[in-house]
Amino acid sequence: MRRALLALVVCVSFPVVAAEKPLVFVESAQTVDASNSKDKAKHVDFGSALSAALVKKEVPVVVVTDKSKAQWIIQSVSSQKEDTTGTKVAKLLLWGGTNFTQFEGTIQVIDVSSSAVLYAYNVKKGNFQSAAEAFAKHFKNDFLAKR
Numbered sequence: 101m102r103r104a105l106l107a108l109v110v111c112v113s114f115p116v117v118a119a120e121k122p123l124v125f126v127e128s129a130q131t132v133d134a135s136n137s138k139d140k141a142k143h144v145d146f147g148s149a150l151s152a153a154l155v156k157k158e159v160p161v162v163v164v165t166d167k168s169k170a171q172w173i174i175q176s177v178s179s180q181k182e183d184t185t186g187t188k189v190a191k192l193l194l195w196g197g198t199n200f201t202q203f204e205g206t207i208q209v210i211d212v213s214s215s216a217v218l219y220a221y222n223v224k225k226g227n228f229q230s231a232a233e234a235f236a237k238h239f240k241n242d243f244l245a246k247r
Contacts, residue, residue, distance in 0.1 A: 124161040124209075125170035126151045131178045131203075131228060144228045146178040146205060153232035159240040171212055178205035180228065205231045209239065219243040 128147040151163050164170050181202045203226065209219040221238055225231040 121160050121162045122171045123164050123169055124154070124172045124174060125164055125167045126154070126174045127167075127176070129176045129178065131180050144180070146176050146228055146232065147174075149228050149232035150174060150176060150207065150235060153229070153236035154239075157233060157236040157240060159236050160244055172218065173210045173212060174207060175210060176205055176207045178203065178228065178231070180204075201226055203228050203231050205235070207235050209243070 126147045128145055131144045131146050153159075154161060154163055161172075167173065202224065205223050205228070207221045207223070208217050210216070211218050219239060219242075221235050223231045223234050225234060
């Protein structure tokens with residue numbers, strides 16, 4: 101009985117939440133390896149990282165998996181470059197640094213009905229997760245909070 105009631109509450113409350121928040125589809129986008137060596141940098145799906153960051157940072161949107169139901173689409177292009185061994189040694193000796201990866205991404209939020217770019221963001225961070233979370237934070241505070 102409790103499970104049935106819980107399922108009913110979840111099913112009834114979800115459409116209300118979806119109606120208040122924009123429905124967003126995050127396109128899958130593989131990160132380009134920008135290193136000098138072939139296949140040196142790790143390949144990541146930056147689109148999945150963006151989806152996770154939107155949920156983690158509690159951005160007031162609903163991420164959907166069906167593109168046809170989305171009001172907005174988030175597109176991204178990203179690259180990741182890992183330093184060479186020589187550069188890593190130099191950074192360790194000179195600065196004691198431990199960040200040997202550079203991640204860059206460009207993200208656009210596009211309105212499906214008008215194809216207008218609603219929000220665009222460029223980010224440079226040490227890894228893809230930090231970049232995705234930076235986008236989510238700024239999208240929430242700089243764009244959605246001011247709507």
